[in-house]
Amino acid sequence: MSKVLLVGSGAREVAIARKIKESCRPVSLFCLSPSINPHINVLCEKYFMASLSDNQTIVAAAKKLAIDFAIIGPENPLENGLVDALEEEGFPCVAPKKNVARIETSKSFARNILDRCSPEKNPKRKEFSSLEGVERFLQKLGGSYVVKYDGLMGGKGVKVSGEHLFSSEETLAYCKKIINMGGTFLVEEKLVGEEFSLMSFCDGKSCAHMPAVQDHKRAFEGDVGPNTGGMGTYSFANHSLPFLSEKDIGDAQKTNEKVAKELYKTTGTRFRGFLYGGFMATRGGIKVIEYNARLGDPEAMNVLSLLKTDFFDICNHILDGSLKNIDVKFEPQATVCKYAVPNGYPDNPEKGFAVSIENVDVDSFFFAAVKEDENKLIATGSRTVACVGVDKEVSGAEQKAEAGISRVVGNVFHRKDIGTSALIQKRIENMEKVRQ
Numbered sequence: 001m002s003k004v005l006l007v008g009s010g011a012r013e014v015a016i017a018r019k020i021k022e023s024c025r026p027v028s029l030f031c032l033s034p035s036i037n038p039h040i041n042v043l044c045e046k047y048f049m050a051s052l053s054d055n056q057t058i059v060a061a062a063k064k065l066a067i068d069f070a071i072i073g074p075e076n077p078l079e080n081g082l083v084d085a086l087e088e089e090g091f092p093c094v095a096p097k098k099n100v101a102r103i104e105t106s107k108s109f110a111r112n113i114l115d116r117c118s119p120e121k122n123p124k125r126k127e128f129s130s131l132e133g134v135e136r137f138l139q140k141l142g143g144s145y146v147v148k149y150d151g152l153m154g155g156k157g158v159k160v161s162g163e164h165l166f167s168s169e170e171t172l173a174y175c176k177k178i179i180n181m182g183g184t185f186l187v188e189e190k191l192v193g194e195e196f197s198l199m200s201f202c203d204g205k206s207c208a209h210m211p212a213v214q215d216h217k218r219a220f221e222g223d224v225g226p227n228t229g230g231m232g233t234y235s236f237a238n239h240s241l242p243f244l245s246e247k248d249i250g251d252a253q254k255t256n257e258k259v260a261k262e263l264y265k266t267t268g269t270r271f272r273g274f275l276y277g278g279f280m281a282t283r284g285g286i287k288v289i290e291y292n293a294r295l296g297d298p299e300a301m302n303v304l305s306l307l308k309t310d311f312f313d314i315c316n317h318i319l320d321g322s323l324k325n326i327d328v329k330f331e332p333q334a335t336v337c338k339y340a341v342p343n344g345y346p347d348n349p350e351k352g353f354a355v356s357i358e359n360v361d362v363d364s365f366f367f368a369a370v371k372e373d374e375n376k377l378i379a380t381g382s383r384t385v386a387c388v389g390v391d392k393e394v395s396g397a398e399q400k401a402e403a404g405i406s407r408v409v410g411n412v413f414h415r416k417d418i419g420t421s422a423l424i425q426k427r428i429e430n431m432e433k434v435r436q
Helices: 011-021 055-065 082-088 098-105 107-117 134-140 168-180 246-267 299-306 311-320 394-405 421-435
Strands: 002-007 027-033 046-049 069-072 125-128 145-149 158-160 185-189 193-202 207-209 218-220 224-227 232-235 273-282 285-292 334-342 354-357 365-367 370-373 376-379 385-391
Touching: 002 011, 002 055, 002 311, 011 027, 011 299, 011 311, 011 365, 027 055, 046 055, 055 082, 069 082, 069 311, 082 098, 098 107, 098 246, 098 285, 107 185, 107 246, 107 285, 134 168, 134 185, 145 168, 168 185, 193 246, 193 299, 193 311, 193 421, 207 246, 232 299, 232 394, 246 273, 246 285, 273 421, 299 334, 299 385, 334 394, 385 394, 394 421
Parallel strands: 002 027, 002 069, 027 046
Antiparallel strands: 125 185, 145 158, 145 185, 193 207, 193 273, 218 224, 232 334, 273 285, 334 385, 354 376, 365 385, 370 376
């Protein structure tokens, strides 16, 4: 009986837990997180409650259980060196060590890695630790730019001119705020096109690629409002997207492969886990927006809902450095994922209210920021619950996701437009204009 420790408690970790328990191998699953996710709790043998920044307690739990390996869900423990701490004690991890996880935790590090292996995928950019030269560089970019905090901010550290920043004064004020926090930042040219995510299983030597997914960061319908951790996602049955060419997908896959190899060349450490490329299809080809060092949330729910190959086996091949020896396959189906989030999310979310789901089909729902209290489900303030629809056509998947997420009762809202034919058609038309 193999023993697996899952670190994290969000909807992404629900998806991971379900795939581990689907394995035809005998597996005991254990979970560790600050709060108990009811969907994970029913799948695991034992639930440990601890801070995800408490490496010592997590290592002690791994020793007590004599685990075979750990899977780390969120990004903060990667930055905190949890993988290093576990592997020093002989517990391998399906997640990268701190020095290669910098591909996510330091945007300047990621850009420098790309400079070495795929420089054409980088936008024009400059790194700053003070306001000196910032205004001059903004003018050089013609007032079309992106400001990125050089660190983790839960998907909320990026501000775009014309969307979040409407004058050089606003931009300099945001830069000053970062400096006052003791941080540094990048100013990059604003890429124009369509975003998509392409994640890969990675053993540091080779990659097995997952279907392409498009995320929706903006809080409200029509892609307006503040950035969030992600309001929902969709994927197509051909594992591409209707505004991407075969070459676009191939370029993104090759970029992930090059980045994995360059990380080893630069650091001497293999990237083992899930390598997530955030890309932009532009007139000049595929560009990199950012890299993440773990499965995306909500993207994990899309791709893992389609995964045919035994996830436990994939994890073992990642750890053995033998990923090229397993044929990773996904169902030829479309997916749509929609999140119900608290009213006021993301800036001032309500919390502590009861949530219920009418006529629930458990397998299509993924609990996120909730806890159980006296047989009630209580929202804790971040994204509350996700629902995934799967169908041969994206329209059918969207109808299933919408029907499901509409059953969530409480002080929540969701984006009804995600995965709809109208919104996808806008993406197609936008890309056609961009490529003219």
